[in-house]
Every structure is written in C-alpha cells, then in structure tokens.
Amino acid sequence: MAVTQSVAGTLFCKFRGKKGNDVKLTDSVATLPGVGPKRLAALAALGIDTIESLLTYYPFRYEDLSVKPLNELTDQEQVTLKGIVAAPPTLTHFGRRKSRLNFRLLIGQDIVPVTFFNQPWLQKSVAADAPLMVYGRFDAKRMALNGMKIIGTNPDDPMAPIYPANANIRQTTIRQLIVAAWEQYQTAIEAIIPPAIVAHYHLMDRRQMIHDMHFPADSDAASQARRSAKFEEFFLFQIRLQALKHRDQTQQGIAINYDNEQLKRLISTLPYELTGAQKRVVNEICLDLKRPIHMNRLLQGDVGSGKTVVAALVMYAAITGGFQAALMAPTEILAEQHANNLQAIFDGFPVNIALLTGSTKAAARREILPRIENGEINLIVGTHALIQDTVNYHQLGLVVIDEQHRFGVGQRQALREKGMNADVLAMTATPIPRTLAITSYGEMDVSVIDELPAGRKPVTTRWIKDAQIDSAVQFVKAQLAAGHQSYVVTPLIEESEAVDMRNAQAIYERFSTLFSPTYQVGLLHGRMRNDEKEAVMTAFKAKDFQVLVATTVIEVGVDVKDATVMMIYDADHFGLAQLHQLRGRVGRSDQQAYCILIADPKNEYGVQRMEVMTQTNDGFVLSQKDLELRGAGDVLGKKQSGVPDFKVGDPVADLTMLSVAQQEAKKLTDDADWQTQPTNQVLVHYLNAQSDHEYMFD
Known part of the structure; x- marks a missing residue:
C-alpha cells in the first residue's frame, strides 16, 4: 500500500516530520514540507486545512496512462503510446507565440506521427532513438497522435488523478502534498464505518480506499474506491443529521395542551371542507405540540394546496393552550x-393579531411591543423584524416560518430562541423531491400536503415562440374583457447588452401602449x-390596473384571486421550480387560469423544460426533473438550500446509495447506547474531531 517509490523518493529524501504515534489526521497541513503562509492560504481556499481534509480531497477524474495496443484504439480516444523516437524532432514557429513540434514514434512495426502545438519546450524531452511515452488524442484516420503531454519512459501513476485547483496552487503541488501526507500519515487512518456495515455492503477498508482514490492501479480500483468514498460521505452526513434529530427529540420542549373543542369550533367556521391531506397534517402537527419535546417539523405542499389554513389552525391550537404564536x-x-387572511379566519375568536415589519411606524411599535410582552397580543405576524432585540415575547410557544429556505439558519434559530425553546413549523411551497428531503431536511420531521382543495382547476400551460406573441396578447385582452387580470413576467428590470432577454421597463411601456386607454398597466x-x-x-389587488408587468418579485405568496393569466417572457431562462412558483400566482380561485411560456430555447435542455411544464401541474414531478437537469444547489439556491457540496457523491445520481446510508445511520443511532459500543468508538471520536459544536456527540 505504498506510493510508487520513485515519486516518494524524489519528493521526500530531505523530509523530516512527525513519526509514529505523533501523527494525527487533525494536524495542520502546515506540518508538510513546502507549506508556508501563502500556500496555507491557497489550500484553505480549496477547503483544505488539515491532513484529513487533504487526504479526502479526491480527484474528480483520472487520465488513464496505461498503454494499449494500436489495433485496440478508437478514433479521438485519449491514449498513452509507448515507442522509440524514430528521428530527431522538428520545431516550426509560425504566427505570434505559435509553434508546432513534430516527431515520429516507432511502435512495433508501425510509425505514428506525433504533433504538439504551442509547447516548444518539449523539444528537449524528445531524443532520437530514445524510448518515450506520450499522452494525447488518437486520430485513427491519419494513424497519428495530437499530443497533450510527454510522460517520460514510465508513468509514476498509470491512472493519473486530476484534482480541482485554483489560480494560486497547481495540480502538481496538490499531488505532491497528497503524496507527502500519505507517506507520513497513512498509519493514522482508521476504519470509521462500523465493520458490520463495511462487510454487508462490500466496502473497502478506509486506508485502502484513500490510497486507491489517489493512487489506483487501474480503473477498476479507482471505481471501487470511489464507491466506498461515496458511501462514507453519505453515511457520515446522515449520522450528523440523525444526531440533530435525536437532540431535538430528547431536548426538553413545551407541552402545549391545546383545547381540542375550540379547535374543532374554528374548523367548523371555515367556508370549505378541509382536504384529507390537510386533516392528516393538522393531526401530525398537533400531536407534536402536545409532546414535551421540541418540535422541528417541515410542512411542504404545492402552490395552492392550503398550507396557510393549516398554519392558522395549529397556531390557534397553541393559543388555546395559553401560548403565543409567531409567523x-x-x-x-x-x-x-x-x-x-388570518384576521378573516379568526374573526370572532379570541385572537389578537399584530403585524410587525421594518415599515412599522415608531408610534405603532411603541404601542405594539408592550402588548406582545404582556401577552395581550397572542399572534404576531411579520418579517425578520420579529427577531429584533427590542421584541420580547410573553410566552412564545409556536414559531411558523413561511418559505423557510429564504431565511438563514441564524434567523430561524433566533426566532426559536425568543421563546422557551418554542416548537418550530417551517413551511415551503417549493415541493421537495426525495433527494433534497434526505439531504436538506433530514433532521426534520416532514408533513406533506399532496392534495389540492376541491374545485381548484389545474392551470392550463402553453409554450409559444416569439413569433406568436401577438396572438397571446389578444388572448390576454379577451381575459381582461371578461373581468380578469394578468401578470406579465420578465427576467430583467432594465435592458442589458450582455443578455438577450426582454426587460420589464420596455415591456411595461409596450403594454401600456397596447392596452391604453381601456386597461391600465402597472410595474x-x-x-x-x-x-x-x-x-x-x-392597487393591483384593488383592480386599479388590470395588467402587472413584474420581475420574479411576485414569485412567492402574493394572492390575487382575479388574476387568471401568467405570461412569462424568456421562460427558458428560469428553472422549472421557479416557473412553477410563478405559475402558482394564478388559479387561486375556481376560475380557469392560464400560463403562457414565451421562449425560443437555444438547446435541447431548454426545450425539455418547456415541454415538461406543459405536461404536468405536479410540483413534485417538476422539482425532481429540475433537480435532475440543474442540480440541488440551483433548485433552492447554493447559499440557502442547505444541500451540502458532496466531494464525491451525487445526491441525484446516487439517490439509492444516499437512501441506504440514511437507513443505516438511523438504524445505528436509534440504539440509545450506540455511542458507547466498542465497534463505534472510532466513529464517535472521528465525528467529534471533524465536526463543529452543533454536531458534537456526547
């Protein structure tokens, strides 16, 4: 399990470092030769600060430098050829800083012409009648090689790893440091995953896995190592999520003994029957309220599925139990x-509502804040203003966070801590496919509203090209004539020379002309x-104008019952989840609603998204497709999605493995004594060493 001696010998003949039991994977990379302050900063930018993070800084691909016979090569394949240089090389210069290096390689009885462009310094590495190995792209028609690099006479690594790098640190430097770390620290690498799991899933020993990720003998070894590395990554992530969940479930919370009869009386006054899904999730949440542990639950449902009324009911349950609720x-x-909306729902019930936002006037705040503190106001609705230091609650028992992914972790935590470990219900109208549910919200209990209210008609969606816009405008006019309203959405506010997209200002001016004087247009x-x-x-809700030209600021939550048409310009520039959210702004009543997508996609990817939007109104189907097409970070946003940037695993492509890792992590942590069992001691020690305090284990 040693690195090729020629590599290690040339790099470390003068190296004097820690030995034996002194080495720990938590040591700083500064212990390695050649790592001074400047290089330390460059490594930190790549997320490398310890030996552990360096050894698990895995290559994203390999160049196979093993030599194949000429008769097995395919056209344009990247290959390594080994032969004898048949004649002295020729170097030709042409143009500014352009050159061509030519030589012929004798391989058996065959002569293969080799050409390198713009690498004149390679001439000194090519000597007539000397053996040479060259890597490049094979041209089967010409029986020639377009060279990429000269390997020498024998490669140090038959599978050359390629690492993510940046402008401040080169591939070769990363490689040298990994070799150094392996030589010095390989004995400190211990098996982390419990032996029974390793055996059951035929995983590699961790030390062998790390070795074969960096120094694989062949593609099979690299593949097996990557499989084990993926599982380890998923398993460790899921263990941490399960630890968070267990911490919440064992943490002392508030037991809210709500008045079930009062809750039933409120439900009976609703002007509609709750759907089966709404009844189910209300029961799930209310059961959590009664338990003396901290609730951390996610309520997810498609646009228009009725999450707001569910939130109203459970907040009222908390209020009947003598607590305050905040949204x-x-x-x-x-x-x-x-x-x-809540004012209308609670009309006639003992609920005192206050609205607190950044725009609340100072005089109103002076009147509201004491009433919140003394408990007179028992339902507080607002923005991040709810977590300001000046806001003191009397007895906050339930926190509801709408569109929770739009708030940072710190903001959500701050509101929760305004009460005595208040129960938390997070809501999202972004349907979350199983992949994101496992990764982003694995520490939360999840309730799903998977049923639309009775009488709600699916939005009819059409995709048109630019040439058909005039007919779409006529359709909008017909809808306006019937007393309805329309949204018109564009990606940009002002014209941009860099991006060929419609802009809100130009469309507002055009539509104002088109619809004047019969109809008014807003921006x-x-x-x-x-x-x-x-x-x-x-003004739009009051029908002071009938057409609203807008950017995606109207994407979430805004509810205008008479809006029945959503026109979206340059729709192929939006993701599916965002298009679905925009579409959800219409169809908020029993009137038939329409979504018109205007796009001329430049590629098959854009065509696929337009087609799938016209085929389904199911947000879960769309979000899964969006995830497959764009990736987790782009669906919810890199900063706020909570989806980790896995080093080797892909939560979409490797969903089955991710699910298995979750099951094994849950099975392990469900045992109350798992942390004290001898077979898990290395795992517990590793998690404590690698994790921040939020994930610390007892």
Missing part, C-alpha cells in the same frame, strides 16, 4: 397578506422600495 414571512407584502420590480412594492400590489 415569519420573507417579505412585507407576504407578511401583510398573511395578517389579513413591479425588486429595486423598488418596500412601500412602493406594497402600493403597487395593493
């Missing part, structure tokens, strides 16, 4: 809409002040 929304428009975009946005939405 935090990502925007002031959405917070105000929630406050108005809404993210650069407006909050009070300006609020004024525009209020």
Whole structure:
C-alpha cells in the first residue's frame, strides 16, 4: 500500500516530520514540507486545512496512462503510446507565440506521427532513438497522435488523478502534498464505518480506499474506491443529521395542551371542507405540540394546496393552550397578506393579531411591543423584524416560518430562541423531491400536503415562440374583457447588452401602449422600495390596473384571486421550480387560469423544460426533473438550500446509495447506547474531531 517509490523518493529524501504515534489526521497541513503562509492560504481556499481534509480531497477524474495496443484504439480516444523516437524532432514557429513540434514514434512495426502545438519546450524531452511515452488524442484516420503531454519512459501513476485547483496552487503541488501526507500519515487512518456495515455492503477498508482514490492501479480500483468514498460521505452526513434529530427529540420542549373543542369550533367556521391531506397534517402537527419535546417539523405542499389554513389552525391550537404564536414571512407584502387572511379566519375568536415589519411606524411599535410582552397580543405576524432585540415575547410557544429556505439558519434559530425553546413549523411551497428531503431536511420531521382543495382547476400551460406573441396578447385582452387580470413576467428590470432577454421597463411601456386607454398597466420590480412594492400590489389587488408587468418579485405568496393569466417572457431562462412558483400566482380561485411560456430555447435542455411544464401541474414531478437537469444547489439556491457540496457523491445520481446510508445511520443511532459500543468508538471520536459544536456527540 505504498506510493510508487520513485515519486516518494524524489519528493521526500530531505523530509523530516512527525513519526509514529505523533501523527494525527487533525494536524495542520502546515506540518508538510513546502507549506508556508501563502500556500496555507491557497489550500484553505480549496477547503483544505488539515491532513484529513487533504487526504479526502479526491480527484474528480483520472487520465488513464496505461498503454494499449494500436489495433485496440478508437478514433479521438485519449491514449498513452509507448515507442522509440524514430528521428530527431522538428520545431516550426509560425504566427505570434505559435509553434508546432513534430516527431515520429516507432511502435512495433508501425510509425505514428506525433504533433504538439504551442509547447516548444518539449523539444528537449524528445531524443532520437530514445524510448518515450506520450499522452494525447488518437486520430485513427491519419494513424497519428495530437499530443497533450510527454510522460517520460514510465508513468509514476498509470491512472493519473486530476484534482480541482485554483489560480494560486497547481495540480502538481496538490499531488505532491497528497503524496507527502500519505507517506507520513497513512498509519493514522482508521476504519470509521462500523465493520458490520463495511462487510454487508462490500466496502473497502478506509486506508485502502484513500490510497486507491489517489493512487489506483487501474480503473477498476479507482471505481471501487470511489464507491466506498461515496458511501462514507453519505453515511457520515446522515449520522450528523440523525444526531440533530435525536437532540431535538430528547431536548426538553413545551407541552402545549391545546383545547381540542375550540379547535374543532374554528374548523367548523371555515367556508370549505378541509382536504384529507390537510386533516392528516393538522393531526401530525398537533400531536407534536402536545409532546414535551421540541418540535422541528417541515410542512411542504404545492402552490395552492392550503398550507396557510393549516398554519392558522395549529397556531390557534397553541393559543388555546395559553401560548403565543409567531409567523415569519420573507417579505412585507407576504407578511401583510398573511395578517389579513388570518384576521378573516379568526374573526370572532379570541385572537389578537399584530403585524410587525421594518415599515412599522415608531408610534405603532411603541404601542405594539408592550402588548406582545404582556401577552395581550397572542399572534404576531411579520418579517425578520420579529427577531429584533427590542421584541420580547410573553410566552412564545409556536414559531411558523413561511418559505423557510429564504431565511438563514441564524434567523430561524433566533426566532426559536425568543421563546422557551418554542416548537418550530417551517413551511415551503417549493415541493421537495426525495433527494433534497434526505439531504436538506433530514433532521426534520416532514408533513406533506399532496392534495389540492376541491374545485381548484389545474392551470392550463402553453409554450409559444416569439413569433406568436401577438396572438397571446389578444388572448390576454379577451381575459381582461371578461373581468380578469394578468401578470406579465420578465427576467430583467432594465435592458442589458450582455443578455438577450426582454426587460420589464420596455415591456411595461409596450403594454401600456397596447392596452391604453381601456386597461391600465402597472410595474413591479425588486429595486423598488418596500412601500412602493406594497402600493403597487395593493392597487393591483384593488383592480386599479388590470395588467402587472413584474420581475420574479411576485414569485412567492402574493394572492390575487382575479388574476387568471401568467405570461412569462424568456421562460427558458428560469428553472422549472421557479416557473412553477410563478405559475402558482394564478388559479387561486375556481376560475380557469392560464400560463403562457414565451421562449425560443437555444438547446435541447431548454426545450425539455418547456415541454415538461406543459405536461404536468405536479410540483413534485417538476422539482425532481429540475433537480435532475440543474442540480440541488440551483433548485433552492447554493447559499440557502442547505444541500451540502458532496466531494464525491451525487445526491441525484446516487439517490439509492444516499437512501441506504440514511437507513443505516438511523438504524445505528436509534440504539440509545450506540455511542458507547466498542465497534463505534472510532466513529464517535472521528465525528467529534471533524465536526463543529452543533454536531458534537456526547
């Protein structure tokens, strides 16, 4: 299990480092030769600070440098050829800094011409009648090689690893440091995953796995090592999530003994029958409220599935138990809409609602804050203003966070800590496929509303090309004539020379001309002040204008019952999940609604997204497709999705392995004594050493 001697010998003949029991994988990479402050900073930018992080900094691909016979090569295959240089090389210069190096390689009885472009320094490595190995792209028609690099006479690594690098540190440097770390620290590598799991899934020993990830003998060894590395990565991640979940479940929380009869009375006053899915999730959440442990539950449901009324019912349950409830929304428009809707739902019930946002006037705040602190106000709706230091709650028992992925972890935690470890219900209208449920929300209990209210008609979606826009405008006019309203969405606010997309300002001006004087057109975009946005939405809801040209600021939550048409310009520039959220702004009543996608996709990827949007209204189907096409980080956003950047595993492509790792992690942590069992001691020690305090194990 040693690295090729020629590599190790040349690199470390002068190296003097830690020996024997002194080495630990938590040692800084500064212990390695050649790592000074500048290189330490360059490595840190790649996420490398310890020996552990260096040894698990795996290559993303390999160049197979093993030699194949000429008769087995295919056209344009990247290959390594080994032969004798048949004649002195010739170097030709042409143009500015352009050159061509030519020589012939004798392989058996065959002569193979080799050409290198713009690498004149390689001439000194090519000597007539000397053996040579060359890597490049094989041209089967010409029986020639377009050279990429000269290997020498024998490769140090038959499978050359290629690592992610940056401008401040080269591939060769990363490789040298990994070799150094392996030579010095390989004996410190211990088996982490319990032996029974390793045996059951035929995983590699960890030391062998790390070796074969960096120094594989062949492609099979690299493949087996990568399989084991993926499982380890998924398993360790799931162990941490399960630890969070167990911590919540064992942490002392609030037992909210709500009045079930009062809750039933509120349900009986609703102007509609709850769906079966709504009844199920209300029961799930209320059961958690009664338990004396901290609730951490995610409520997910498609647009229009009725999450708001579920939130209203469980908040009322908390209020009947003598506690306050708070609902935090990502925007002031959405917070105000929630406050108005809740006011209507709780009309005639002992619920005192306050709206608290950044725009709340100082005089109103002076009146509201004492009433929150003394408990007179028992339902507080707002934005991040709810977590300001000046806001003190009397007895906050339940926190509801709407569109929770739009808040940072710190904001969610701050609101929870405003109460005595208040129960948390996070809501999202972004349907989450199983992949993201396992990765992003694995520490939460999940309730799903998978049923639309009765009478709600699916939105009819059509995809048209630019040439058909005039007919779409006529369709919108017909809808306006019937008393309805329309959204028109564009990706940009102002014209951009760099991107060929429609812009909101230009479309607003064009539509104002098209619809004048019969209909009025409004404009809404993210650069407006909050009070300006609020004024525009209020006017649109009041039908002061019939067409609203907007950017994606109207994507989440805004509810205008009479809006039946959603036109989306340059729809191929949006992801499926975002298009579905935009489409969800119409069809909020029993009227038939329409979504018109305007796009001329430049590639098959864009065509696929347009086609799938016209085929289904199921947000879960769309989000899974979006995940497959774009990746987890782009679906919810890199910063806020919570989806980790796995080094080797792909939560979409490797979903089965991810699920198995979750099952094994849950099975292990469900045993109350798992941390004290001898076979798990290395795992527990490793997790404590590698994790921050949030994941510390007892």
